[in-house]
Amino acid sequence: MSKVIKGGTIVTADLTYEADVLIEGERIVAIGPDLKGDEVLDATGCYVMPGGIDPHTHLEMPFMGTYSADDFDSGTRAGLAGGTTMVVDFITPRPDESMLSALQSWHNRASRANSDYSFHMCVTSWNREIFDEMKVIIEEKGINSFKHFMAYKGSLMVDDDEMFQSFQRLAELGGLPLVHAENGDVVAQMQAKLYAEGNTGPEAHAYSRPPEVEGEATNRAIMLADMAGAPLYVVHTSCEQAHEAIRRARQKGMRVYGEPLIQHLLLDDSEYANPDWDHSAARVMSPPFRNKLHQNSLWAGLAAGSLSCVATDHCTFTIAQKRNGLGDFRKIPNGTGGLEDRMPLLWTYGVRTGRLTMNEFVAVTSTNSAKILNMYPRKGAVLVGADADLVVWDPKRSKVISPKTQQSVIEYNVFDGYEVTGLPRFTLSRGKVVVEEATMKTEEGHGKFVPRKPFTAVAKALGQWKDIVSPRRVERAGIPATGI
Numbered sequence: 389m390s391k392v393i394k395g396g397t398i399v400t401a402d403l404t405y406e407a408d409v410l411i412e413g414e415r416i417v418a419i420g421p422d423l424k425g426d427e428v429l430d431a432t433g434c435y436v437m438p439g440g441i442d443p444h445t446h447l448e449m450p451f452m453g454t455y456s457a458d459d460f461d462s463g464t465r466a467g468l469a470g471g472t473t474m475v476v477d478f479i480t481p482r483p484d485e486s487m488l489s490a491l492q493s494w495h496n497r498a499s500r501a502n503s504d505y506s507f508h509m510c511v512t513s514w515n516r517e518i519f520d521e522m523k524v525i526i527e528e529k530g531i532n533s534f535k536h537f538m539a540y541k542g543s544l545m546v547d548d549d550e551m552f553q554s555f556q557r558l559a560e561l562g563g564l565p566l567v568h569a570e571n572g573d574v575v576a577q578m579q580a581k582l583y584a585e586g587n588t589g590p591e592a593h594a595y596s597r598p599p600e601v602e603g604e605a606t607n608r609a610i611m612l613a614d615m616a617g618a619p620l621y622v623v624h625t626s627c628e629q630a631h632e633a634i635r636r637a638r639q640k641g642m643r644v645y646g647e648p649l650i651q652h653l654l655l656d657d658s659e660y661a662n663p664d665w666d667h668s669a670a671r672v673m674s675p676p677f678r679n680k681l682h683q684n685s686l687w688a689g690l691a692a693g694s695l696s697c698v699a700t701d702h703c704t705f706t707i708a709q710k711r712n713g714l715g716d717f718r719k720i721p722n723g724t725g726g727l728e729d730r731m732p733l734l735w736t737y738g739v740r741t742g743r744l745t746m747n748e749f750v751a752v753t754s755t756n757s758a759k760i761l762n763m764y765p766r767k768g769a770v771l772v773g774a775d776a777d778l779v780v781w782d783p784k785r786s787k788v789i790s791p792k793t794q795q796s797v798i799e800y801n802v803f804d805g806y807e808v809t810g811l812p813r814f815t816l817s818r819g820k821v822v823v824e825e826a827t828m829k830t831e832e833g834h835g836k837f838v839p840r841k842p843f844t845a846v847a848k849a850l851g852q853w854k855d856i857v858s859p860r861r862v863e864r865a866g867i868p869a870t871g872i
């Protein structure tokens with residue numbers, strides 16, 4: 389049974405043109421005028437775009453004494469409802485759990501996914517076992533990206549010694565280091581001081597994590613990555629200080645990528661001034677929401693290309709879970725949601741306001757992360773041979789975001805009351821129509837793991853892996869690098 393998407397305008401990261409899209413099974417087989425298929429999906433008045441990729445989620449994550457509330461079933465349903473056809477979730481080993489054992493438990497949980505998915509691996513300590521496992525994970529398990537927490541002292545945090553060794557190992561194996569960039573030592577001191585002075589509420593969470601702790605850590609991670617000869621991906625870039633460091637590195641020719649969240653683009657720190665404890669605690673995440681100046685910096689970075697991908701860090705907790713931190717802000721589980729709303733919000737407040745072009749929208753919601761994470765053009769593309777992960781986007785469909793109609797299992801939504809114009813008419817996951825307007829046709833377990841090869845696979849074939857990773861590598865190869 390073939391399907392044809394008829395009468396729409398294709399929008400990719402670089403082209404806008406009218407054409408039909410023919411799908412056989414799970415793949416795109418033809419793009420052009422007047423195509424015929426067994427089933428017709430009417431795209432009149434719509435844009436046909438690559439399905440969104442959320443490069444940053446935490447589904448059913450063990451964290452701060454509990455598990456995040458959305459799992460691979462509700463989380464991927466939420467994604468599909470809003471046009472996101474793939475998530476990349478963070479495998480977070482428990483203390484003393486091996487990375488390979490954590491990988492197995494993530495595969496088990498993800499078997500419920502409604503959309504395709506891939507994984508990043510978190511490096512939460514450093515030893516000989518991890519050194520060895522990294523090679524197996526990169527070369528045999530289809531994971532090429534490894535996250536380092538520079539915060540969460542006493543649990544997930546790694547120090548510079550551990551991080552630098554990990555970066556060097558990744559440079560050698562063709563892996564991509566990721567960082568959660570906040571100075572965890574400084575955060576821990578500020579938290580203790582604030583608490584001791586009687587600040588126990590959610591607003592103190594934001595005071596304990598000012599932009600400077602993020603700027604410092606981002607600068608440090610960039611320089612460590614440069615010395616290790618590795619590229620770097622900075623997750624949830626939330627402030628000008630971090631963005632500035634990324635801009636500067638990119639200008640010097642380093643492969644450094646920044647990822648703002650839809651939450652940081654739209655929600656500001658006035659949320660923590662709300663006297664309703666539940667309201668403020670529901671918005672506690674790290675990094676915290678910032679002021680309007682930082683938001684403007686992030687929007688500018690997306691248009692200028694100094695920031696690459698818009699993600700969600702989807703990590704939801706119910707109000708009951710948030711209340712674990714009543715009386716002590718340090719115990720409020722950190723995290724907010726956004727999977728269902730990321731694309732409609734970015735379209736409404738980005739494309740419709742003129743801050744982003746439609747092509748930039750596709751780049752930052754899908755294509756850039758597919759390229760950076762090495763799964764392009766299977767994902768992130770409208771091309772013959774690519775997976776038919778597509779969204780038929782109706783720029784006229786509107787709704788008001790409400791927890792009453794969302795797929796996420798929690799009882800609130802940090803974007804409650806936001807009006808969006810621009811929503812999927814159809815969402816397709818590997819050729820299957822999984823959403824038709826407000827009707828969900830998802831199938832639990834339909835999603836598949838998307839393996840991603842190490843970056844060496846391409847570069848080795850060209851014989852230039854050492855040369856293309858970073859200017860530092862070029863310098864070592866005897867050619868002066870740019871910059872200082």
Ligand code: DUC
Pocket residue numbers: 446568672673674675701703722723724
């Ligand atoms: N920040 C959050 O807010 N939640 C999950 C992990 C993180 O770094």
Ligand code: ZN
Pocket residue numbers: 568623624674675
């Ligand atoms: Zn993080």
Ligand code: ZN
Pocket residue numbers: 444445446623701
């Ligand atoms: Zn995260």
Ligand code: ZN
Pocket residue numbers: 820831833834
């Ligand atoms: Zn299926």
